[in-house]
Amino acid sequence: MRQSVGDLQNVQRFSGVFQISDDSTDFGRHFNIKGKRMTVAFHALVNYDGMEPVEIPGAFLSAIPGITNLPVTDIAKMLDMSKSSFYRAKEEDLLEMDTVDKISSLMKIYRKGLEAFEGDKDDFYDWLDTRITSLGDRKPAELLKTETGRLSVLNAIDRIEQNVYG
Structure with a gap:
C-alpha cells in the first residue's frame, strides 16, 4: 500500500506513524514548515522507515534550504542531482523514492540535531560547520553527501546526547 501525504483524512491509518502530534508540529515550526500538506510531508520524512513507499510532493524541496541552512547547490549534491534537476523536481507531483530516502535521512539528522542542541538551531x-575529531577532523556538513557520512553524523549526534564528545 502506497502511503500518501496528500489526503489528510488518511494520515492516522498509517500505523500511527504519520499522526501529527503537538511535538512534531512544534519541531516543524522550528524550521518554518507551514501548511498541513508540508507539515505531514515533513513528519512522514522524519518517521520514514523504508518499509512502505511514501508519497512526498516535489514542492517539499522548496522547504529544504530553510531547514538545512544550506544553498541549493549543496542540497542538490546531497540528493545526487544537478541544480537544474533539483529545480525541475520541485515541479513534480511526487518525488522518486530514491530522493525520498535521501531527504528522509537528512530530515532525521536535523531533527535529532535540534533535539541534541535543545532547540537551538544556531548552535546546531x-x-x-565545526571540525569534529570523531569524524576524522571533518565538518559534519561535509559528510551529509553520502549515506555513510550521514550515519556518521547521526552517531556523532548520539554521542552529544550521551555527553560523550570527541
Whole structure:
C-alpha cells in the first residue's frame, strides 16, 4: 500500500506513524514548515522507515534550504542531482523514492540535531560547520553527501546526547 501525504483524512491509518502530534508540529515550526500538506510531508520524512513507499510532493524541496541552512547547490549534491534537476523536481507531483530516502535521512539528522542542541538551531548549524575529531577532523556538513557520512553524523549526534564528545 502506497502511503500518501496528500489526503489528510488518511494520515492516522498509517500505523500511527504519520499522526501529527503537538511535538512534531512544534519541531516543524522550528524550521518554518507551514501548511498541513508540508507539515505531514515533513513528519512522514522524519518517521520514514523504508518499509512502505511514501508519497512526498516535489514542492517539499522548496522547504529544504530553510531547514538545512544550506544553498541549493549543496542540497542538490546531497540528493545526487544537478541544480537544474533539483529545480525541475520541485515541479513534480511526487518525488522518486530514491530522493525520498535521501531527504528522509537528512530530515532525521536535523531533527535529532535540534533535539541534541535543545532547540537551538544556531548552535546546531555552528556544530555542523565545526571540525569534529570523531569524524576524522571533518565538518559534519561535509559528510551529509553520502549515506555513510550521514550515519556518521547521526552517531556523532548520539554521542552529544550521551555527553560523550570527541
